Amino acid sequence: MISKAQLNEARLDVAQRAKQGIDFITAATVIWVLITIIWSTEMTLETKNIATLAIGGIMMPLALLFSKVYKSQWKIKDNPLQPLGLLLNIAQLFYFPILILVIKFIPTYFLPVFMIITGGHFFPYAWFYKQPMYAIMAGIISIGAVVLSFTVLPQSPMLAPLAMTIALTILTITLFISNKHLAQASEYRIV
Numbered sequence: 001m002i003s004k005a006q007l008n009e010a011r012l013d014v015a016q017r018a019k020q021g022i023d024f025i026t027a028a029t030v031i032w033v034l035i036t037i038i039w040s041t042e043m044t045l046e047t048k049n050i051a052t053l054a055i056g057g058i059m060m061p062l063a064l065l066f067s068k069v070y071k072s073q074w075k076i077k078d079n080p081l082q083p084l085g086l087l088l089n090i091a092q093l094f095y096f097p098i099l100i101l102v103i104k105f106i107p108t109y110f111l112p113v114f115m116i117i118t119g120g121h122f123f124p125y126a127w128f129y130k131q132p133m134y135a136i137m138a139g140i141i142s143i144g145a146v147v148l149s150f151t152v153l154p155q156s157p158m159l160a161p162l163a164m165t166i167a168l169t170i171l172t173i174t175l176f177i178s179n180k181h182l183a184q185a186s187e188y189r190i191v
Helices: 004-017 019-039 045-071 082-105 107-120 123-128 132-150 157-189
Strands: none
Touching: 004 107, 004 123, 004 132, 019 045, 045 082, 045 107, 045 157, 082 157, 107 123, 107 132, 107 157, 123 132, 132 157
16 A cells, blocks of 8 residues: 555656656647647638547657657656556547547537547646646636637637647646746755
């Protein structure tokens, strides 16, 4: 059995060595910039929806690239929480059949549903990385997608992915600052 102190130490270790998932959030920001560009074109709704879904396929290679830039670790073999981060990320994939159904039956709502799935999956990372901004952004993105659907989305669909890009940029900046603080704190930790 692991003690509460050991659990908190493991969480801090994952947060520091994985850099609180900033590599994935930066990759997601780039992807949502591309999605914003897609939604600013004159393509048909069906083409935009399929292109949006397809562009997500570059997530892992982009995250791997950014992990090199940020020097973050994906595999932390000596930490018992390491598999949990991967499981939390993979869990999002099980929501993708919903996107297929939405594309087929209610294509107008594909974009906000995609935003809700993306934003909602951030919530457990607030606990995992000891970073409350993940929970805050999960709520802002999910609720924001619904609000945008009822207000500006019908007239200006590009505003939804632009809003998502802005939210992810704010999260990236927050993680960057937080990671600097974590790095400084680890310099003074007694080992």
